[in-house]
Amino acid sequence: MVSKLIHVAAYEAENHFELSLRQAFELLEPKLRPPFCLKIPNPQEYKELNWAILYGILCEPHLAKPHIKHLHAIVTDGYGLICYLLRKVVNELYLKLVDSAKCQIFMVTKEMINVCAVGVDAVLISLLRQIVGGDFGEGNLWLCFELVSLLLNSWSYLLEELPEVIPSALYTFLRLLADHCRLSDAKLEPLKQLEIAFCIKVIREQFHFCLKIGRDFIRLLQDLVYVSEFRAVWKDLLLNPSNFRSPGFFDISNFYYTRTSSRYFLLRISPEMEAQLRFLMTNVKLGSQNRYQMWFAKKFLHGSESEMIISDIVRFICCAHHPPNEVIQSDIIPRWAVIGWLLTCCRKNYIKANVKLALFYDWLFFDDQTDKIMNIEPAMLLMVFSIPRYNDMVHTLLEFLFLLVDNYDVERKDKIALGVSSAFSALIKKGVISSLDTLISFDGLSPLLRDRLRVLSSGKKFQVPNELQLFIPNHSVNPLPSSSKSCAGFIYSESHPSCIVGNVNATPVGSSVPIVVDVSAPHHSVVTDVQQCDNIEILVKNLGAVTRKSYKMGLKTLEELLVLFLSLNDNGQAGRTINTEILSSRIVNTYDLCGYKLFCALELPPNGSSYNDEIESATALIIRTFIFYHEKNIQELLLFCSRNGLPVGARLLSYVSRLAYEANKAGLTGNVEFENIDSAEIDSKPQLLLFHLNGYYCFRNGMGGNPQDTVVSFSEIDKEVIAKLIYAYARRRLLNYLLLCWMTLILLICSSRLLQRNFVCLMQASMPLPLKVF
Structure with a gap:
């Protein structure tokens, strides 16, 4: 019998779970038609009947109501078994389900909410995990729309019976909104309005759920500061915290020092993706990972916007996948190597910046009493093991880390510097690295970075003149909207979709910190500025390779770079999109590495x-x-x-x-x-x-x-x-x-x-x- 539930290609083997559901339905089909048998089933019969009823609901939409009535008549476990089976269908079969079955999933989920079924919260969480980041296909957007509509319509029930679902849904839709708001598509407007309505409702009416998320709530919220509703939230967070009427919230620092639970990072990773990543980092030996990585990229990172999910993957690897010691001490590919490969998959500058922010985020507020050393270990090992083969990787990561320290939250810069210093100290204390000498003695570092590392290792406070303060490239560094109090130094993500500065065709990461900085340049010149900034970035990346091949050709490249850089002054505020400090540092370091x-x-x-x-x-x-x-x-x-x-x-x-x-x-x-x-x-x-x-x-x-x-x-x-x-x-x-x-x-x-x-x-x-x- 051909499956009516899922799409199966000719070369694919039958799915065992789907086969079990189908066989139960075929065996008990006569009993699924009215009049129903009034005999109380034994445990085995009850189990098989639940399997058969669920298959009938999903595959026979025209008979769904009779099947639901039959389920109500026989239930003896508070609907626990049917919810378990429903969650299993979502986790294992959702991508292959026929369209009618996907619609039936929501029908039966709504019915389970109406009867306060045991385990319906897990079904909702599983549905949230099936939303794919960076996927703007009709099926994925439909899933977003149905879920957010279901949550809004079931608001009272969620508050009373399923409060743990609300912060999970808030985390998911805050992250999705950042992707959806980058596209100016009229078809997305209804969905975006629903997502904004849900998130604002939670933040304004039930702010304590935001506190449950922890520091990553701020990381997600900063991507949305250019949305008017969230800009108002930002101002209240920084200037009027009492407006949220939450007794436990006094300052944004409450978020900084609350570590986000690993269960939230699983929300943005589908079960299939999680299984593949865990297999890669627990079974594949270092040196044999290329074909597995290529397969993973082809399956999950093939779309034009799919690399948006890389920051979510990095957060999952850092905070939700902590391998045991036997794996760490083996020749299995380590987490830092996977993250290094993921960085090379980023083609756009603002995505690279977001991925680096995801990598270093726990460093900024690290407390060895509450934070886990495994969350910060990958970034440290990635820098150490990139010496000397991938010198640019070391330089760009350290440079980015100190950019965060100086600019992420200027009002709390000392606390952030202390967090980073504590992170380095904890890594040394726990034996992740023996000392910072490996990095300090690295010739590829600029004198400024080397001095800052020395200061961190000594525990002293580092003072940076204003002229030497750098800014994070594009997506991750922008000042908050101006206000009467000083809050302009706080970093948030890209201020407007049109301000994205990135080069799709640029060479992969591993090069260096992008020299592009978005400081809310006027929109009328954005296109020209983006092209010029991208050209400068390309020239800087190519300068070393060209110079090593031919010094004279390197001079031509340098001349083109300088002329293009100077031409930015002709365009009003365009010159502010390039950070001279970073550009200068990269030119000097490039010639140092070339022996000049x-x-x-x-x-x-x-x-x-x-x-x-x-x-x-x-x-x-x-x-x-x-x-x-x-x-x-x-x-x-x-x-x-x-x-x-x-x-x-x-x-x-x-x-x-x-x-x-x-x-x-x-x-x-x-x-x-x-x-x-x-x-x-x-x-x-x-x-x-x-x-x-x-x-x-x-x-x-x-x-x-x-x-x-x-x-x-x-x-x-x-x-x-x-x-x-x-x-x-x-x-x-x-x-x-x-x-x-x-x-x-x-x-x-x-x-x-x-x-x-x-x-x-x-x-x-x-x-x-x-x-x-x-």
């Missing part, structure tokens, strides 16, 4: 026979760009390098001095006639002056050109232009930079020993060079 140090110390005199570092080098390219383009962005890049101990001032002075020296030696700045120019004594090697003139030629013809491809001769530019080029442009830019350095460093000199050292080094490096060339 930007703004390295001067070892030979500029006119030495073997002194060639300033000719067609990355350092010279950045200085030349600074001289010609009067933009704040390039100034900030140089200041970043200076603050991190690089002798920028000395290199600027050397560059300008050598320009004057070569121009004077070639007879281009004195009273020499043009006919003598061609016979002027010029070194046969590439000269800084020619390099500088090529840059000027491109500058004169607009920013769109490529100076690396431009070749000009001295005869093409008259002596007045060359004199202006050497003396006016270079001197003005140099003096402006030095003045800016002095003003900035004097303002900050008292706040950081690091800045004091940079200040002294800058003065010592700059003073010996002659100024008489001016």
